[in-house]
Amino acid sequence: MPQVSLTVNGKRHTVEVETRTLLVELLREKLGLTGTHVGCDTSQCGACVVHVDGTSVKSCTFLAVQADGASVTTIEGLAAADGTLHPMQAAFREHHALQCGFCTPGMVMSAIDLVNSHKERMSEAEIRHGLEGNLCRCTGYHNIVKAVAAAQEVMHGRAQAAE
Amino acid sequence: MAEIALSTAPAHLRHGSNSGQPLTRRDGLLKVTGAARFAADHHPPGLLHAVIAASTIARGRVVSLDLAAAMAHPGVVAVMTPAHKPPLAADPDAKTNPFMFRLDLLQNDRVRYAGQPIAVVIAETLEAATEGAALLAPRYQREPARVGFEDATVFTPPAVGVGSPAEVVVGDVAAELAAARLRIEATYETPAQYHNPIEPHAIVAAWDGEKLSVDTPSQGLAMARARIAGLFGIPAENIEIRSPFLGGGFGCKGMLSGPQVLGIMAARLVGWPVKLVLRREQMFGPVGHRAPSRQTLRLGAEAGGRLRALDHHTLTASSTFDDFFEPASNASHTLYASPALRSAHEAVRLDTGTPLFMRAPGEATGSIALESAIDEMAAACAMDPLAFRLENYAEVEPISGKPFSSKALRECYARGAERFGWTARPLAPGAMRDEAGLLVGWGVGTATFPALMFQGQARAVIRADGTGLIECGAQDMGQGAWTALAQIGADGLGLDLEQVEFRAGSSDLPDAGIAGGSAHTATAGMAIHAAGADAIGRLAALATGDERSALFGAGNAGVIARAGRLYRRDDETRSERYADILARAGLFEIDGRGSGAADPVALARYAMHAHGAVFAEVKIDPEFGQIRVSRLVGAFAAGRLVNPRLVRSQYYGGMIWGVSFALHERAVVDPRSGRVMNANLAEYRVPVNADVPSLEAILVEEEDPHVNALGIKGVGEIAITGSAGAIANAIWHATGRRLRRFPVTLEQVAGVAG
Numbered sequence: 001m002p003q004v005s006l007t008v009n010g011k012r013h014t015v016e017v018e019t020r021t022l023l024v025e026l027l028r029e030k031l032g033l034t035g036t037h038v039g040c041d042t043s044q045c046g047a048c049v050v051h052v053d054g055t056s057v058k059s060c061t062f063l064a065v066q067a068d069g070a071s072v073t074t075i076e077g078l079a080a081a082d083g084t085l086h087p088m089q090a091a092f093r094e095h096h097a098l099q100c101g102f103c104t105p106g107m108v109m110s111a112i113d114l115v116n117s118h119k120e121r122m123s124e125a126e127i128r129h130g131l132e133g134n135l136c137r138c139t140g141y142h143n144i145v146k147a148v149a150a151a152q153e154v155m156h157g158r159a160q161a162a163e
Numbered sequence: 164m165a166e167i168a169l170s171t172a173p174a175h176l177r178h179g180s181n182s183g184q185p186l187t188r189r190d191g192l193l194k195v196t197g198a199a200r201f202a203a204d205h206h207p208p209g210l211l212h213a214v215i216a217a218s219t220i221a222r223g224r225v226v227s228l229d230l231a232a233a234m235a236h237p238g239v240v241a242v243m244t245p246a247h248k249p250p251l252a253a254d255p256d257a258k259t260n261p262f263m264f265r266l267d268l269l270q271n272d273r274v275r276y277a278g279q280p281i282a283v284v285i286a287e288t289l290e291a292a293t294e295g296a297a298l299l300a301p302r303y304q305r306e307p308a309r310v311g312f313e314d315a316t317v318f319t320p321p322a323v324g325v326g327s328p329a330e331v332v333v334g335d336v337a338a339e340l341a342a343a344r345l346r347i348e349a350t351y352e353t354p355a356q357y358h359n360p361i362e363p364h365a366i367v368a369a370w371d372g373e374k375l376s377v378d379t380p381s382q383g384l385a386m387a388r389a390r391i392a393g394l395f396g397i398p399a400e401n402i403e404i405r406s407p408f409l410g411g412g413f414g415c416k417g418m419l420s421g422p423q424v425l426g427i428m429a430a431r432l433v434g435w436p437v438k439l440v441l442r443r444e445q446m447f448g449p450v451g452h453r454a455p456s457r458q459t460l461r462l463g464a465e466a467g468g469r470l471r472a473l474d475h476h477t478l479t480a481s482s483t484f485d486d487f488f489e490p491a492s493n494a495s496h497t498l499y500a501s502p503a504l505r506s507a508h509e510a511v512r513l514d515t516g517t518p519l520f521m522r523a524p525g526e527a528t529g530s531i532a533l534e535s536a537i538d539e540m541a542a543a544c545a546m547d548p549l550a551f552r553l554e555n556y557a558e559v560e561p562i563s564g565k566p567f568s569s570k571a572l573r574e575c576y577a578r579g580a581e582r583f584g585w586t587a588r589p590l591a592p593g594a595m596r597d598e599a600g601l602l603v604g605w606g607v608g609t610a611t612f613p614a615l616m617f618q619g620q621a622r623a624v625i626r627a628d629g630t631g632l633i634e635c636g637a638q639d640m641g642q643g644a645w646t647a648l649a650q651i652g653a654d655g656l657g658l659d660l661e662q663v664e665f666r667a668g669s670s671d672l673p674d675a676g677i678a679g680g681s682a683h684t685a686t687a688g689m690a691i692h693a694a695g696a697d698a699i700g701r702l703a704a705l706a707t708g709d710e711r712s713a714l715f716g717a718g719n720a721g722v723i724a725r726a727g728r729l730y731r732r733d734d735e736t737r738s739e740r741y742a743d744i745l746a747r748a749g750l751f752e753i754d755g756r757g758s759g760a761a762d763p764v765a766l767a768r769y770a771m772h773a774h775g776a777v778f779a780e781v782k783i784d785p786e787f788g789q790i791r792v793s794r795l796v797g798a799f800a801a802g803r804l805v806n807p808r809l810v811r812s813q814y815y816g817g818m819i820w821g822v823s824f825a826l827h828e829r830a831v832v833d834p835r836s837g838r839v840m841n842a843n844l845a846e847y848r849v850p851v852n853a854d855v856p857s858l859e860a861i862l863v864e865e866e867d868p869h870v871n872a873l874g875i876k877g878v879g880e881i882a883i884t885g886s887a888g889a890i891a892n893a894i895w896h897a898t899g900r901r902l903r904r905f906p907v908t909l910e911q912v913a914g915v916a917g
Contacts, residue, residue: 018288018290020290020294021288021290025289025290028204029206029288029289032206033197034197034200034201034203034204034206035196035197035198036197037201037203037361037362037410038203038363038440039361039362039363039410039443039844040361040443040843040844041442041443042443042843042844042845044843044844044845045361045443045844047361074197075195075196075197076196076197076198078196079196085192085195085196089195089196090195092191092195093187093191093192093195094187096187096188096191096808096809096812098188098191098194098195099641099642099643099812099816100360100361100362100408100409100410100411100412100639100640100641101190101193101194101199101408101410101641102201102360102361102362102408102410102411103361103410104194104195105197108195127852128852128853128855129852129853131851131852131853132851132852132853133851134851134852135361135844135849135851136361136852137359137360137361137411137413137849138411138641138812138816139815139816139819139820139823139850139855140812140815140816141815141819141850141851141852141855142815142855142858143812143815144852145852
């Protein structure tokens with residue numbers, strides 16, 4: 001079996017995986033990082049989004065071997081060591097941008113990548129289009145957009161964190 | 164069960180009592196950090212993975228499976244088939260109550276719908292189990308599938324929904340229709356829809372002798388436990404089910420499904436813990452759906468718009484082997500006054516999985532047809548559709564003649580219309596365009612949902628240190644039970660929220676009733692309220708009967724519980740801390756029990772419903788037919804709101820489900836194979852962020868002294884009703900075309916400019 005060496009949330013791992021093993025299964029079953037969820041198996045729902053070298057990736061259709069040598073960040077790796085939430089996490093909580101919470105990790109990871117790649121203030125419509133690859137069946141979309149709009153101000157230094 | 168470490172630091176400061184406060188959810192911190200553990204997140208030592216092989220035919224028999232190929236695949240441990248499975252103590256096709264549905268548990272080689280489990284492969288890894296299931300390469304003896312209304316015999320079901328009569332008649336519909344000045348008749352079609360929570364059904368099951376430990380999402384823990392106990396012939400107390408968080412439910416996790424039981428069987432077969440998670444396409448078969456409908460409405464009215472007859476007929480479909488009949492026509496029971504009213508249902512049996520309760524079952528399906536027909540009648544009367552609805556406003560419940568326990572619908576119409584700017588609406592369709600040349604239409608729909616209660620229990624404890632504990636096996640599928648019920652619990656114990664530990668989501672706690680029917684907050688909330696009152700009552704008895712207490716002798720005057728102290732009701736200078744009362748009595752804690760259920764006297768006397776009004780604006784590209792909902796304003800009255808922030812989210816979600824019902828969702832069934840052709844989240848369209856309009860949900864105050872002591876109605880389902888119809892009506896107003904096949908798609912609308 002091939003070996004994969006990768007950094008996940010700042011920690012180095014070397015793991016034996018099958019060539020067919022998906023990144024999400026490596027994270028969930030081998031590393032116990034279950035905050036990344038599987039919702040559709042086919043890249044539509046976005047519950048499995050993580051960052052690979054800083055870019056959002058749907059880990060349910062990304063082979064573990066593709067992540068060899070990469071730095072992966074999951075929802076568990078966002079908050080600071082002292083528990084201070086990432087501004088996006090804080091905004092989701094503050095603006096009630098979650099209900100059942102199953103889509104939340106992927107939604108947060110996608111939203112961070114979206115904001116990181118848009119230094120200029122995004123409009124509501126831009127945020128909505130930017131997150132169209134993430135499904136929420138509780139349809140908390142309205143509050144999700146509010147949360148992302150607030151978080152972008154904090155992430156780009158235009159405002160203070162929610163809490 | 165393991166403690167759920169809910170946030171003790173609310174994101175908002177709070178003053179005053181707990182209920183009614185718009186608190187952020189207490190499970191929010193866990194959910195934004197990935198620490199909330201859903202069923203599939205569990206991984207006990209020795210875990211094996213199970214994958215279902217599902218039928219690709221809709222009707223026939225499994226002739227052969229290549230067991231040798233599957234078993235030869237490295238890592239495969241076992242293949243569970245009808246010939247190789249643990250024995251069950253009960254026939255999965257037996258039914259002993261109306262909430263029990265027949266399950267496919269490999270009892271024989273029959274296939275009765277596409278997607279039915281026909282084998283389960285258990286392996287050391289998910290990858291090996293998945294490959295093993297593919298290697299089974301089943302061969303079938305195929306029979307023709309019955310997939311549409313035309314393929315089967317129409318009959319009248321004995322009951323619809325849960326025990327409702329298939330036909331209810333008030334007055335003489337034929338005579339009133341004949342005498343009416345204006346009549347319309349229209350037929351509307353709604354498709355099969357699938358719940359599709361983003362969390363697929365998942366189970367981690369582990370046997371220890373005759374004891375069973377289960378992690379699986381459940382909207383009804385006690386029912387699920389009883390079902391497992393019956394199927395495996397073990398006492399219910401041997402089973403613990405943990406379901407602290409559901410990744411959405413919407414009805415499909417209300418009753419334990421076949422695949423969940425297969426996970427338990429697989430664990431029994433191999434003697435190791437097993438995880439079984441459905442793939443998305445497997446969510447289109449064995450876990451329920453909303454049945455398709457063909458609804459015919461006949462309305463008669465006076466020239467001035469007063470209704471004389473309302474006849475709502477539904478043709479729906481159940482499976483060939485079980486009974487669930489979508490009670491769509493019953494949506495016409497409560498909203499519009501009419502001297503003659505009939506609701507009727509007929510059905511066929513198709514080769515599908517059994518349809519089940521899906522968010523607003525019957526209410527949503529019936530509402531889109533009823534609200535469309537009301538709009539058509541208003542147009543026939545040349546009346547504004549809101550004025551027409553007000554003309555036919557029901558002062559008593561039309562089907563029963565009972566007064567409403569409360570009904571702030573007029574206020575909903577007024578507040579919603581004002582906010583939306585409804586008075587500027589031109590009467591004639593096709594009269595509005597925006598600056599980009601898009602057709603613009605405005606529509607209205609009335610929302611309603613019954614204020615139901617099931618039966619639930621709770622336990623409340625006051626501890627030696629003066630803090631509280633609430634135990635209630637409630638289920639949180641996203642609606643916010645962890646927060647709203649804890650708020651009720653804190654009030655019941657006269658404590659601040661931070662001082663009360665709240666335990667929920669496990670079958671070893673008191674049965675809180677199911678999270679469904681928009682009844683959970685009322686049911687579990689009343690149980691918690693009563694348990695709190697019981698605990699406080701016992702504490703008060705200790706104090707008022709003890710001459711060393713400042714409250715001695717206050718028995719008749721009574722006491723008030725507030726902020727951890729009991730106060731003498733007629734003299735608040737006399738009070739005592741809970742902790743001091745318990746300490747003097749030498750007690751470690753004192754507890755109380757409570758139950759919640761509908762009051763039969765109120766049920767007999769009043770019709771109890773939540774109401775609302777939804778106003779929609781659509782914009783339609785006249786050439787390409789693209790339809791966008793650009794604005795949606797809903798105003799809802801649903802009694803007392805425990806947590807307005809959570810309620811608003813439920814309304815938003817319901818309204819977007821309304822958008823989805825009107826414009827997106829449809830399972831497309833292949834007429835040759837009987838398979839759902841769009842069994843994935845790319846082609847089974849659910850709304851995304853970009854589909855969602857500007858939304859506004861107005862919370863209309865309503866005091867209901869009858870519905871229950873807390874005055875709570877339900878908010879989880881009502882907002883789908885009204886919303887879907889409002890959008891359909893706005894499409895007519897934009898285009899002048901009545902489109903009666905839902906969802907309305909761009910090919911139906913394309914070229915409307917001619």
